[in-house]
Amino acid sequence: MINSLSGMFLCATLLILYSFMDSQSEALNVFGPGAPLVAVAGEDLVLPCFLKPSTSAVDMRVEWIKLDVKDSLVHLYNDHEDRNEGQAQLYRGRTSLFKEELQKGNTSLKLSAVRVSDEGRYKCLVEDKSWYDDIIVNVIVEAQGTHPVITMESYANSGGINLVCESRGWKPEPEVLWMDREGATLPAEATQTHRDTE
Numbered sequence: 728m729i730n731s732l733s734g735m736f737l738c739a740t741l742l743i744l745y746s747f748m749d750s751q752s753e754a755l756n757v758f759g760p761g762a763p764l765v766a767v768a769g770e771d772l773v774l775p776c777f778l779k780p781s782t783s784a785v786d787m788r789v790e791w792i793k794l795d796v797k798d799s800l801v802h803l804y805n806d807h808e809d810r811n812e813g814q815a816q817l818y819r820g821r822t823s824l825f826k827e828e829l830q831k832g833n834t835s836l837k838l839s840a841v842r843v844s845d846e847g848r849y850k851c852l853v854e855d856k857s858w859y860d861d862i863i864v865n866v867i868v869e870a871q872g873t874h875p876v877i878t879m880e881s882y883a884n885s886g887g888i889n890l891v892c893e894s895r896g897w898k899p900e901p902e903v904l905w906m907d908r909e910g911a912t913l914p915a916e917a918t919q920t921h922r923d924t925e
């Protein structure tokens with residue numbers, strides 16, 4: 728008798744707990760972009776992250792972390808202000824939240840002057856006293872290389888010449904085509920592409 732009574736009590740407690748958790752998870756979630764972001768080196772980038780339904784994040788803690796071999800702090804907003812004492816060196820002075828957007832639950836991050844090393848996965852974590860949620864944003868960085876410079880290296884045994892074209896900093900690896908003045912593809916005997924990793 729005692730056993731079945733306490734069993735019923737437990738059931739009721741679980742039910743209440745369950746519906747409480749259920750309504751919580753339905754109430755508020757963090758959303759981000761569905762696809763990876765493609766950024767161009769040197770330009771500014773907005774990493775989207777927002778609360779739905781729209782709820783002010785002004786009183787919340789917003790943390791942006793770069794997920795890497797060693798996770799590093801990209802930006803921290805807590806107690807109504809930016810707290811970037813522990814920010815990774817790489818991100819110094821390059822990050823900001825949109826302060827006027829925070830009250831609409833928009834916790835997107837602005838990253839200035841994107842670098843190739845910024846590529847990777849970022850976690851946006853929004854936390855309140857009794858709740859938190861996070862999303863991952865994937866960032867791909869593309870870079871346009873330097874203007875190509877052509878130099879003549881030597882005379883080839885075959886009677887032709889060896890030309891060297893140099894251009895650095897491309898990402899992804901570029902396609903190389905030799906053309907004449909009219910834009911017709913040159914039937915180069917052998918083309919070698921050297922890549923030096925940076």
Ligand SMILES: *[C@@H]1O[C@H](CO)[C@@H](O)[C@H](O)[C@H]1NC(C)=O
Binds near residue numbers: 773775777825835
């Ligand atoms: C968040 O704010 C940024 C900057 O103003 C804007 O580009 C973006 O569209 C906003 N996102 C949402 C969901 O309102």
